[in-house]
Amino acid sequence: MARPSRIPAVLAVPAAAAVFVGLAPLIYLFDAGFSRGIQGVVDEIMRSRTLWLVVRSLTLTLVVTLASVVIGTSCAWIVVRTSLRGRIALLTLFALPLAIPSYLAAFAWVSWLPGIAGFFGAALVLTIVSYPYVMLPVAAALRATDIALEDVARSLGISPLAAAWRVSLRQVQPAIVGGGLLVALYVVSDFGAVAAMRYETFTWVIYGAYRAGFNPTRAAILALVLVAIAAVLIILERRVRGRTARTRLGRGLNRRSVQVSPRSLRIAAWTWSGIVIGVSVGVPIVSVTSWMRRGTAVTDWGDVALTIRDSFGIGIATALATVLLALPVGIAIARFSGRFTRATEASVYVTHSLPGIVVALSVVYLGISLVRPLYQQVPLLVFGQMIIFLPLVVGAVRNAVEQSTPVLEDVARSLGTSRMATLRRVTIPVALPGIAAGGALALLGAVKELPTTLLLRPTGLETLSTSIWKYSVVSDYGAVGPYAVALMLLAAAPTAVLSTFSVMKAARQ
Amino acid sequence: MRSSVRTRRMRRSLGGLLATASLVVLAACGGSSSTDDTSTDASDDATPVTIDGTSITVYSGRSEALVQPLIDEFTATTGVTVEVRYGDSGELAALLLTEGDASPADVYFGQDAGALGAIEDAGLFATLPDTTLSLVDAAFRSVSGGWVGTSGRARVIVYNPQLVVTPPASLDELLNVQWKGRIGYAPNNASWQSFVTALRVLRGEDGAETWLKAFAANAPVAYEKNGVVRDAVNSGEVAMGLINHYYLYEKIKNEGAAAVVAQNHYLRDGDAGSLVNVAGAGILATSRNASGARAFIDWLLSDAGQRYFSDRTFEYPLVTGIAAFSELPPLGELNAPAIDLADLKTLEATQELLARVGLLTK
Numbered sequence: 001m002a003r004p005s006r007i008p009a010v011l012a013v014p015a016a017a018a019v020f021v022g023l024a025p026l027i028y029l030f031d032a033g034f035s036r037g038i039q040g041v042v043d044e045i046m047r048s049r050t051l052w053l054v055v056r057s058l059t060l061t062l063v064v065t066l067a068s069v070v071i072g073t074s075c076a077w078i079v080v081r082t083s084l085r086g087r088i089a090l091l092t093l094f095a096l097p098l099a100i101p102s103y104l105a106a107f108a109w110v111s112w113l114p115g116i117a118g119f120f121g122a123a124l125v126l127t128i129v130s131y132p133y134v135m136l137p138v139a140a141a142l143r144a145t146d147i148a149l150e151d152v153a154r155s156l157g158i159s160p161l162a163a164a165w166r167v168s169l170r171q172v173q174p175a176i177v178g179g180g181l182l183v184a185l186y187v188v189s190d191f192g193a194v195a196a197m198r199y200e201t202f203t204w205v206i207y208g209a210y211r212a213g214f215n216p217t218r219a220a221i222l223a224l225v226l227v228a229i230a231a232v233l234i235i236l237e238r239r240v241r242g243r244t245a246r247t248r249l250g251r252g253l254n255r256r257s258v259q260v261s262p263r264s265l266r267i268a269a270w271t272w273s274g275i276v277i278g279v280s281v282g283v284p285i286v287s288v289t290s291w292m293r294r295g296t297a298v299t300d301w302g303d304v305a306l307t308i309r310d311s312f313g314i315g316i317a318t319a320l321a322t323v324l325l326a327l328p329v330g331i332a333i334a335r336f337s338g339r340f341t342r343a344t345e346a347s348v349y350v351t352h353s354l355p356g357i358v359v360a361l362s363v364v365y366l367g368i369s370l371v372r373p374l375y376q377q378v379p380l381l382v383f384g385q386m387i388i389f390l391p392l393v394v395g396a397v398r399n400a401v402e403q404s405t406p407v408l409e410d411v412a413r414s415l416g417t418s419r420m421a422t423l424r425r426v427t428i429p430v431a432l433p434g435i436a437a438g439g440a441l442a443l444l445g446a447v448k449e450l451p452t453t454l455l456l457r458p459t460g461l462e463t464l465s466t467s468i469w470k471y472s473v474v475s476d477y478g479a480v481g482p483y484a485v486a487l488m489l490l491a492a493a494p495t496a497v498l499s500t501f502s503v504m505k506a507a508r509q
Numbered sequence: 510m511r512s513s514v515r516t517r518r519m520r521r522s523l524g525g526l527l528a529t530a531s532l533v534v535l536a537a538c539g540g541s542s543s544t545d546d547t548s549t550d551a552s553d554d555a556t557p558v559t560i561d562g563t564s565i566t567v568y569s570g571r572s573e574a575l576v577q578p579l580i581d582e583f584t585a586t587t588g589v590t591v592e593v594r595y596g597d598s599g600e601l602a603a604l605l606l607t608e609g610d611a612s613p614a615d616v617y618f619g620q621d622a623g624a625l626g627a628i629e630d631a632g633l634f635a636t637l638p639d640t641t642l643s644l645v646d647a648a649f650r651s652v653s654g655g656w657v658g659t660s661g662r663a664r665v666i667v668y669n670p671q672l673v674v675t676p677p678a679s680l681d682e683l684l685n686v687q688w689k690g691r692i693g694y695a696p697n698n699a700s701w702q703s704f705v706t707a708l709r710v711l712r713g714e715d716g717a718e719t720w721l722k723a724f725a726a727n728a729p730v731a732y733e734k735n736g737v738v739r740d741a742v743n744s745g746e747v748a749m750g751l752i753n754h755y756y757l758y759e760k761i762k763n764e765g766a767a768a769v770v771a772q773n774h775y776l777r778d779g780d781a782g783s784l785v786n787v788a789g790a791g792i793l794a795t796s797r798n799a800s801g802a803r804a805f806i807d808w809l810l811s812d813a814g815q816r817y818f819s820d821r822t823f824e825y826p827l828v829t830g831i832a833a834f835s836e837l838p839p840l841g842e843l844n845a846p847a848i849d850l851a852d853l854k855t856l857e858a859t860q861e862l863l864a865r866v867g868l869l870t871k
Contacts, residue, residue, distance in 0.1 A: 032607075049861065110733070111733070114733075117871050118871035119871075195697070197871075198696065198697070198731075198869070198870050198871045199870065199871060200864055200869070200870040204870075208857050208860050208861075209857065210599065210600060210603040211597060211598075211599025211600055211602075211603065212599055212623075212702075212856035212857040212859070212860050213856070213857030214599070214602050214603065214606060214624065214627035214628075214630075214631075214854065214857075215857070216603060216606050216607055219603075357600065357603075361603065361604070361607045364604060364607050364608060365607055368607075368608055368611045368612075369611065372611070375613070376594075376613065454596055454597075454600070455596065455600065455604055459566065459592045459593065459594045460592065460593070470572070470573055470574070470595065471574070473572050474572045474574045474575070475734055475736050476574065
């Protein structure tokens with residue numbers, strides 16, 4: 001069933017707003033980058049070190065993306081397709097790394113095992129904080145696919161794993177590739193983890209150009225290289241995703257129960273789950289709580305409470321604003337094909353490869369000249385966060401809408417309901433759990449985000465991440481502890497909601 | 510003092526959140542209360558700076574833990590309220606370069622001379638009055654008068670006397686094979702990188718690269734931070750470390766003299782190993798409250814300000830006539846290299862060199 005390519009104005013107009021937000025950093029990058037003319041750009045890019053660092057970044061990106069796909073997909077399969085007890089709890093535990101900022105995970109590991117610094121440490125930390133971006137959409141997609149096909153395969157004498165490999169994985173391939181793209185773009189943009197692990201990547205020279213070179217022109221040119229890399233990754237993702245049918249044609253069986261897994265498989269699944277959770281969640285939590293015991297300073301719990309309130313206030317504002325912006329884009333991508341849709345999607349993703357400092361300074365550049373009264377105020381901070389988290393939410397909305405059948409909408413339309421009313425009364429309600437999960441992703445992202453918050457926040461406003469930063473720069477890890485623990489504990493609640501909403505409820509119709 | 514700071518912060522953040530809420534949730538648009546909150550917040554922020562001149566905005570690359578008490582004292586003494594924006598010294602410099610003429614900042618208070626030099630080069634600093642500049646030795650302020658040093662820190666070799674009988678007398682003696690694998694350093698630390706920049710300034714690119722390659726060949730041990738280097742020396746994990754002078758006194762203050770065996774060794778040979786770098790401040794040319802900004806810098810250079818740095822951080826006071834912490838050798842006897850500290854702004858080239866010789870990354 002081909003998707004229509006003519007996109008109605010009711011979606012196209014608000015989607016254009018999302019395009020503006022997604023592309024806003026490019027205005028700054030082109031203006032700052034080309035301030036010394038085209039020759040300056042060519043000279044900067046042609047330096048051999050630039051190319052060498054692109055290679056190092058891409059190597060890390062490839063390794064982390066593949067590892068995240070393997071871990072994310074296997075964990076999703078364990079949750080959805082085995083008969084282990086407590087699979088919902090397991091799902092939340094698998095998603096818990098979403099609550100841990102990469103800089104904190106990296107520091108937890110390197111302070112425990114200094115020898116891990118370098119490529120291995122960077123790849124490990126980035127994988128453990130990234131795989132949930134693959135695990136969640138794949139689990140949701142697996143749950144929405146017809147298990148009867150796997151059962152048929154098994155009845156023909158194929159082992160459970162082989163059945164999963166040959167039947168289900170094919171069906172969830174778009175979810176795997178979409179999650180992989182988000183992971184790849186994130187790895188390209190990361191500085192926190194690679195800095196702590198002392199593995200030099202392309203973001204090092206961008207941060208170096210700002211912090212040590214005091215040269216925004218150079219930094220902007222280098223950041224444009226990251227945009228180009230993102231464009232290539234987006235095109236690659238389209239190629240790999242291919243033309244698989246992405247909406248369910250019929251309701252299928254959609255059975256909740258799965259066959260009892262053989263004992264050997266259950267043991268293997270438990271072992272693998274234990275390793276993944278221990279490495280991704282256990283080590284950071286043990287490490288951070290041990291900092292609390294090291295501290296001699298008295299914790300000002302009033303300040304911790306205030307910081308929590310401000311963190312989540314900004315996080316919730318970011319989540320609401322980003323969901324509003326992402327809805328028309330996500331629905332358009334899920335329901336319509338064609339050039340406009342593809343361009344919209346690409347423009348939302350293409351700046352996701354930019355490090356936080358670049359996004360922050362582009363918002364500074366635009367904000368200080370265009371909306372001066374809002375400069376260093378919450379709305380501009382939220383705007384900066386929206387640029388960063390828009391792709392995550394668009395992806396969540398797209399997945400949620402794709403997994404619901406368009407037949408209901410067709411029926412509503414044929415009964416004379418307007419496009420707008422159909423969206424409001426059919427499309428959005430059906431996809432609501434997945435949309436809410438997208439909002440929770442933005443909330444979690446905003447609460448742990450550091451570089452943009454640091455530069456765009458109202459003077460004097462502290463979030464959990466800026467407090468962690470404030471005390472860690474003076475090596476006061478005793479004081480870091482309460483803020484870091486508060487961040488991880490409180491982020492666990494939205495993580496639980498998000499994981500169950502996006503997986504367990506997504507396929508209900 | 511603390512509680513008053515917190516109340517202000519609470520009001521600010523609440524107002525801002527209400528403003529966002531009114532933007533995001535398009536409902537209840539006629540609500541006069543939220544509009545009022547927004548405008549109060551805006552006037553709270555911008556108006557005092559422009560109209561009554563009793564408030565200044567400081568971009569501080571020095572940490573809140575270190576400087577906030579001194580700033581609170583300034584407000585209590587002068588009545589000038591201070592909005593402090595804390596961040597990384599280099600990132601705040603990049604922020605100023607991006608904001609340009611429209612910057613809300615009145616003062617930049619940075620952690621090292623390199624960032625100060627870069628801001629001055631971009632033409633963003635106003636020239637400080639001679640009465641302010643002349644308080645500080647010419648070696649520790651801008652040649653053209655855009656910024657002034659507020660406290661100094663000396664590079665030292667911290668060593669464990671149980672492991673080292675005679676500490677090296679020069680940087681080149683550090684390259685001796687007897688120290689192989691026994692020297693600690695902090696590759697990401699800004700002061701270490703400033704030291705290497707000074708080495709480049711003094712010995713030229715080739716001379717610096719030669720020294721660094723030999724140093725790398727002597728298998729120095731990399732640590733996360735200067736404080737960790739110091740602790741590793743004190744515990745005997747490594748024999749020596751390349752850090753700043755005050756880390757030792759910090760440890761003595763926190764853990765008592767009995768817990769500390771490590772000692773500082775000053776090279777005093779006019780080479781990069783004797784570098785005295787500064788933290789310093791300048792006034793933005795676009796400041797709308799230059800008198801408040803000058804009062805702030807004069808406060809940092811006052812007896813109270815200088816003694817604060819000396820007592821709290823064991824840094825060197827830079828104003829002539831104010832004595833340093835009693836354990837320290839006098840600043841004049843350190844034989845610091847004769848370089849223009851603003852030359853330390855070529856930090857990016859230093860990082861590239863360090864990466865090339867394998868001392869920055871793994």
